[in-house]
Amino acid sequence: MTDPIEEIIVRARREQRLYLLEHECKAILKSIGVPSTSCLVAKSEEEAVSMSEAIGYPVVLKILSPEIIHKSDAGGVKLNLGREEVKGAYSELIAKFKDRHVVGVSVQEMAKPGLEVIVGAMRDATFGPVLMFGLGGVFVEVLKGVSFRVIPVAERDAQEIMEEIKGYQLLQGYRGQSADVASLRDILLKVSDLVMAYPAIKEVDLNPVFAYPKGSLVVDARMILEEAPPREIAAVPKTDLTAVFEPQSVAVIGASATPGKVGFNIVDNLLRLGYEGEVYPVNPRAEEILGFKAYPTVDQIPHQVDMAIIATPARVAVDVMRDCARKGIKSAIIISSGFAEESEEGRRLEEEVVAIAREAGIRILGPNTTGIFNPENKFTSSFIPVDRVASGNVAFIAQTGLFLGVLFEHILSSQHFGISKVAGMGNKADLDDADILEYLARDAQTKVVAMYIEGLSDGRRFLKVAREVTREKPIVVLKSGTTEAGAEVALSHTASLAGRAEIFDAACKQAGISRVHSFEELLDVVKGFSFLPLPRGNRVAVIHYTGAACVIAADACQREGLELAEFSPATVKALGEITPTWHRIRNPIDLWPAIERHWVDTAYGVAIEAVLRDEGVDALVVSVFAMPRWKTYKPDFDLLRASGKPVLFCVEGNEELVRKATARVEGQGFPVYPQVNRAVFALSHLSKYTHFRKKTTSP
Ligand code: ADP
Ligand code: MG
Numbered sequence: 001m002t003d004p005i006e007e008i009i010v011r012a013r014r015e016q017r018l019y020l021l022e023h024e025c026k027a028i029l030k031s032i033g034v035p036s037t038s039c040l041v042a043k044s045e046e047e048a049v050s051m052s053e054a055i056g057y058p059v060v061l062k063i064l065s066p067e068i069i070h071k072s073d074a075g076g077v078k079l080n081l082g083r084e085e086v087k088g089a090y091s092e093l094i095a096k097f098k099d100r101h102v103v104g105v106s107v108q109e110m111a112k113p114g115l116e117v118i119v120g121a122m123r124d125a126t127f128g129p130v131l132m133f134g135l136g137g138v139f140v141e142v143l144k145g146v147s148f149r150v151i152p153v154a155e156r157d158a159q160e161i162m163e164e165i166k167g168y169q170l171l172q173g174y175r176g177q178s179a180d181v182a183s184l185r186d187i188l189l190k191v192s193d194l195v196m197a198y199p200a201i202k203e204v205d206l207n208p209v210f211a212y213p214k215g216s217l218v219v220d221a222r223m224i225l226e227e228a229p230p231r232e233i234a235a236v237p238k239t240d241l242t243a244v245f246e247p248q249s250v251a252v253i254g255a256s257a258t259p260g261k262v263g264f265n266i267v268d269n270l271l272r273l274g275y276e277g278e279v280y281p282v283n284p285r286a287e288e289i290l291g292f293k294a295y296p297t298v299d300q301i302p303h304q305v306d307m308a309i310i311a312t313p314a315r316v317a318v319d320v321m322r323d324c325a326r327k328g329i330k331s332a333i334i335i336s337s338g339f340a341e342e343s344e345e346g347r348r349l350e351e352e353v354v355a356i357a358r359e360a361g362i363r364i365l366g367p368n369t370t371g372i373f374n375p376e377n378k379f380t381s382s383f384i385p386v387d388r389v390a391s392g393n394v395a396f397i398a399q400t401g402l403f404l405g406v407l408f409e410h411i412l413s414s415q416h417f418g419i420s421k422v423a424g425m426g427n428k429a430d431l432d433d434a435d436i437l438e439y440l441a442r443d444a445q446t447k448v449v450a451m452y453i454e455g456l457s458d459g460r461r462f463l464k465v466a467r468e469v470t471r472e473k474p475i476v477v478l479k480s481g482t483t484e485a486g487a488e489v490a491l492s493h494t495a496s497l498a499g500r501a502e503i504f505d506a507a508c509k510q511a512g513i514s515r516v517h518s519f520e521e522l523l524d525v526v527k528g529f530s531f532l533p534l535p536r537g538n539r540v541a542v543i544h545y546t547g548a549a550c551v552i553a554a555d556a557c558q559r560e561g562l563e564l565a566e567f568s569p570a571t572v573k574a575l576g577e578i579t580p581t582w583h584r585i586r587n588p589i590d591l592w593p594a595i596e597r598h599w600v601d602t603a604y605g606v607a608i609e610a611v612l613r614d615e616g617v618d619a620l621v622v623s624v625f626a627m628p629r630w631k632t633y634k635p636d637f638d639l640l641r642a643s644g645k646p647v648l649f650c651v652e653g654n655e656e657l658v659r660k661a662t663a664r665v666e667g668q669g670f671p672v673y674p675q676v677n678r679a680v681f682a683l684s685h686l687s688k689y690t691h692f693r694k695k696t697t698s699p
Helices: 004-014 022-031 045-055 086-096 138-143 155-163 168-172 181-197 262-273 314-327 344-360 406-414 433-441 459-469 484-494 501-511 519-531 547-560 569-578 592-613 637-643 655-667 676-697
Strands: 040-042 059-064 077-081 104-109 115-124 128-135 146-150 201-211 216-218 221-225 249-253 278-282 307-310 331-334 363-365 372-374 391-398 419-424 448-453 475-479 514-516 539-544 619-626 647-653
Touching: 004 022, 004 221, 022 059, 022 221, 040 045, 045 059, 045 086, 045 104, 059 086, 077 086, 086 104, 115 168, 115 181, 128 155, 128 181, 146 155, 146 459, 146 501, 155 168, 155 181, 155 501, 168 181, 181 201, 181 216, 249 262, 262 278, 307 314, 314 331, 314 344, 344 363, 391 433, 391 519, 406 419, 433 448, 433 459, 448 519, 459 501, 475 501, 475 519, 501 514, 514 519, 514 676, 519 676, 539 547, 539 592, 539 676, 547 676, 569 592, 592 619, 592 637, 619 655, 619 676, 647 655, 647 676
Parallel strands: 249 278, 249 307, 307 331, 331 363, 391 419, 391 448, 448 475, 475 514, 539 619, 619 647
Antiparallel strands: 040 104, 059 077, 059 104, 115 128, 115 201, 128 146, 201 216, 201 221, 372 419
């Protein structure tokens, strides 16, 4: 038995059509169990009448033509026709489109009015098939109420895609209208399955779907086919990246004895950091470099070599890669630029280098990057002077080489969380973000992964790996190049294509990725994850020394989806003991009146202890001040730790004193933020991540 869907696709292709007509689409919908108005095709007035009789009045007639995509714009839709009107409407349509290739006239029942929604699917360059949902009619234009999910979608996604749109209340019921959300979810899931099962279908557009209090009905449908049947993409080899991060021996190809040169700095970094493995500089004109014996080519090194750092000019990279293949090296970091990011010629060169590497089973990081930093074995491929190791639990994956340079210095000198691994990705000619994520998922040193992404080559694989990683560890992503202006810059920078902002956002939600929009936010959120346990829920207590900031904090909580905890009677009682009777106790806690009476140790001490003991509080944000002639409050860190709840600090006041207090508090493992709203923002990401984890682990 042939598959009716396949048959329709084959017929369209034979007729050299990419556009499936309404009746064909409805036949497809019928075969997957999605209800729609009927898909009868009349080829004569008599047929139109007899079909109408069979369906029952009123009916709708629509022109069916591969040349007419927007039927009503072209005057090709006749609604609400009675018995007397069908003949006239039919001949009118035929006359109107006599110069077009007309297949026939669609005859269908006039659906009773419902709430109009759109269900769509399209293929995104980065993420592949994507599902879309929105309100139909004028709403879609006025409210821009559409949202996306990457296909395949889980039932939960099909629910969330609806809840996310502006105007979801309309579906839930408003002024007598309401929609059967379950029936819409069913349509969404079936469309998701359809485009997964039929890669030839490029776009689906069910517009409108009428949603009723009971059931939903597709009133119009369009589908577009892929121009060429999609070709299979060769699966990427999965490799153990131990040698990339933890090489026991490394050859520096293009090593130099001249201070300041890239090839010098790399060797110098390894030397100064005290890299634990063997270093073999490769340079045909040197006997030794920085005390290491040099070799003319990599294949003349008489020892095992795990990793090649390539810092030669791009034009010799092909020869160098051949040498590496001969030597049997399994991993390489290409530092050099002058590849795909620069010119067409560079792109070809890059492809050739990758082809040689694939053949030889070599995995490449880069080109055009600073590469790896691993404080554990003190290995780095960076050519930017690195002085410090500062090991910790945050791993960074960054598309920009800038990361292992200036930003790295910024982090190491300003932040007190340490770093577990850094991978500068460069052009991602071979290894990409997903490969590195897979490694970091299993890296015992890494608690949280921070990423800076401009473009993804294989969004689907990234999503799949990220989904697995977020079951264990949070991922925080800063993605740039999502606005059109940004995308152009990204194209010329790392030669990558940026996806659309909404689709990237949707992908993050599906994978439980924390998405941020600036380096400041990235560091704020990562710091929270690095230091703190996850909150059990989203109920937060805020303690501040001024009323104004309490209002700001309350606003921030609401904006970020955190709930201000309702205090238990015991907490209110404890707070009452330090608070003057005229002052109302509420959350956020304005502590100033208590501070005036009892000064900081007692006021903060009592308040913190009370709220942390409160079962209704999942997390705490505390603001303290650091002033020249006042004592800065010093928390009882053991008590904070014992609570098992995340506690975020905010320190304001004299710059020098703030810096000192920050170092002290963060030294004890509690993050400090300069303003209360930034602490709230960071906490909200911890809370959302908790929520995601609960959602994905519960059946
Ligand atoms: P197109 O989108 O190609 O212009 P549609 O088939 O969507 O054509 O028809 C235009 C509008 O007419 C729809 O948005 C819907 O409001 C209405 N309509 C179309 N078919 C029906 C039907 N069978 N029952 C009720 N209303 C319909
Ligand atoms: Mg339509």
